[in-house]
Amino acid sequence: MAKITLSKLRHSYYPNPKSANDYALKEIDLDWKDGGAYALLGPSGCGKSTLLNIISGLLVPSEGQILFDDQDVTHLPPDQRNIAQVFQFPVIYDTMTVYDNLAFPLRNRGVDAMRVDQRVREIAEMLEVTDLLDQRAAGLSPDNKQKISMGRGLVRDDVNVVMFDEPLTVIDPHLKWKLRSKLKELHQRVNATMIYVTHDQTEALTFADQVVVMQQGEVVQIGTPVELFDRPAHTFVGHFIGSPGMNVLPCTLDAGMAMFNGTAVELEGPVPLGASGNFEIGIRPEFVTISDSGIPAVVRKVADVGRHLVVEAMAGDHKISAVMNGTTPEKGAQVHLNFHPDQTRLYSDGWLISKAGGKS
């Protein structure tokens, strides 16, 4: 397995890119540790496939370098990069048995029969498909076919990295959670460097130790699932992660306090002197409470989402969500909303600028 470094990587599909908008990847600098579990998370069009193709060697970047264990592989073709890939749709040989499908990547590289047998049985046991080993792949359910496809990606222990590209697309919704946690467990057992590409926050947060969040060709934050939830570095991360996402509200600054809709709102801590730009408050619905004083609002909707209730209130034209348990106000009720000060962040032009700790 290898450490992977992306250095000053940029890519444009145009021959003479002029502005930043001509780049599918703007500038990416990343270090992925040997043996780590990473997710690339972002909406459609943010550049995930472009980055994956650059790492696998299908695409040569317009600028920058890719290093595996400090060796420059930027111009190496895919077959010389020693990568295993699991795609959205199963890649297996229907006419072969499950055993032969799993053995294929090893036999192809001349691994001796005893080692092949040992490794195939190990992987089959991890994926809970040992009882399917003698069956022809053609007769398998789509879920089992994808499991075998994953097994083929994991069976070699000499690859630099295993890359998963939206691997749960074909999996039945009720089985998704099972495979999601299975993949996490597999990473812990196989201990390979793994990169998991998805637009689904649950998949990314379940699988990865570190999540790389991308938007419009840029990495906006790299962090553990907890870090992304606690301190989104950009309002995009706040919106994209969490259900419902972070409330983002326009505000002005007055003597270190944020003013929203005529009400002063206490921030988590100090804001840099001379800060400028378009200011916004970011507060997670989990830290909004209803109280006697605070921001006046009218309840528009109360939704029961199972584990808790989500109250949606309007403060002027702005929607604010609050996650609550127990008794909630009725639709149409006039309420006051309070934000936990230590969870109330300030963003300027989308980027987090408030510092944690103490009075602003």
Ligand SMILES: Nc1ncnc2c1ncn2[C@@H]1O[C@H](COP(=O)(O)OP(=O)(O)OP(=O)(O)O)[C@@H](O)[C@H]1O
């Ligand atoms: N072959 C291509 N030629 C021109 N532009 C492209 C090409 N492939 C992708 N793009 C553009 O590059 C940007 C990034 O696309 P990319 O496919 O990498 O995003 P993505 O996050 O993987 O999206 P998806 O999940 O929909 O595949 C998009 O604006 C896309 O339109």
